[in-house]
Amino acid sequence: MFKGTPKIVAQRREEIVNACEQLYQTMNFKDITLKEIGKVTSFSRPTIYNYFQTKEEIFLALYEREYSRWNAELKRILDSEEPCTREQLAQKIARSLESRAQLLKLLAMNNYDMEENSRAEMLADFKRAYGASLKLFRSILEKYCPEMSEEAVAHTMYVFFPFMFGIYPYTSVTDKQKTAMEEAEVDYQYQSIYELTYHCLTKLLEV
Template sequence: MPKGSPELTAARKEEIVNACEKLYKTMSFKDITLKEIGNVTSFTRTSIYNYFQTKEEIFLALFEREYVRWNKDLQSILNGNEKLGREQLADKIASSISKREQLLKLLAMNNYDMESNSRPELLTSFKVAYGESIRIMISLLKKFCPDKSEDDISDFVYVFFPFMFGIYPYTAVTDKQRKAMDEAHVGFTYHTVYDITKNCLLRLL
């Protein structure tokens, strides 16, 4: 364990995750290394090992933080509304997801490797944030769609959460990908995160 106060430890971890987030905006997962992350922190690269043992652990911490941020938005929908129609509920959930591009990008990545190369305690911490997303979503459905049965709600969860893994690739298409699809005669219509998410939600709700 690193020496220092819990506040210093938390601040160092936050700085490392922030550095990873900054790099991830312009670099791919495979190109980001611990050395690259260390270059944009205020302390030595070797100090990173006091807080995270692998690159995947840093990404998992970023992943967890994105779920925590989304959870706050979902909780605001739950607490801030007495009644919502299905169109309104779909709109608010879709709007909350459209603000979480980083979360969607991480979901589209191979998170199997991310999870398998992280220590159990960090994986558990991540799963707490992920599980909270599911719990809040279930609460939203119970409050605003009271006619839905337990089976209906379970079906929703097991369709919508896997669906989220595919949002980013369908909404963040590069010029290279567009050209390849044109040359392959693959019809493609661009949709925003909000549009594709709301359309799915309306069908599930």
């Protein structure tokens, strides 16, 4: 790790993660290399190794940031003083994910390989952001659905969070995939992130 001031370290790390995020808009994970990321930063590729040892660590940092951004959305839902029915809660959570397409795209990746190729301390940072999401989601259920049992709350959480891994592939379909579905005569009704999430939550919350 580069021995600079905390401010410089944070700025350099942020620039590297931003570069990765920029490339991820138009490139696949497998095509993004440290060399490609270095081209988008203001410093040389070897400098990246002062902050991240692997490409997976950079993506994990991006992943952590995306969870933190979603956590801010969940915190706003939790802190709201407005009355909220279960249906309205399903709508709010669905809207919170509607703007988090990048988080859902990352969730659709092979997380096992990403975590396996990252150092323990960076994996722990990521898990803290993920754990915060679990805690906020639980607190939201306990606040707006006080009649739910502990078992029901746990069931809802551990169905919904794994469900999130499949949202992106079902809602972000390429023209090539659509053509293949048509040729295979698969009658599939495409839905948006909001629609798929909302329908899942209304079932889980028994709206």
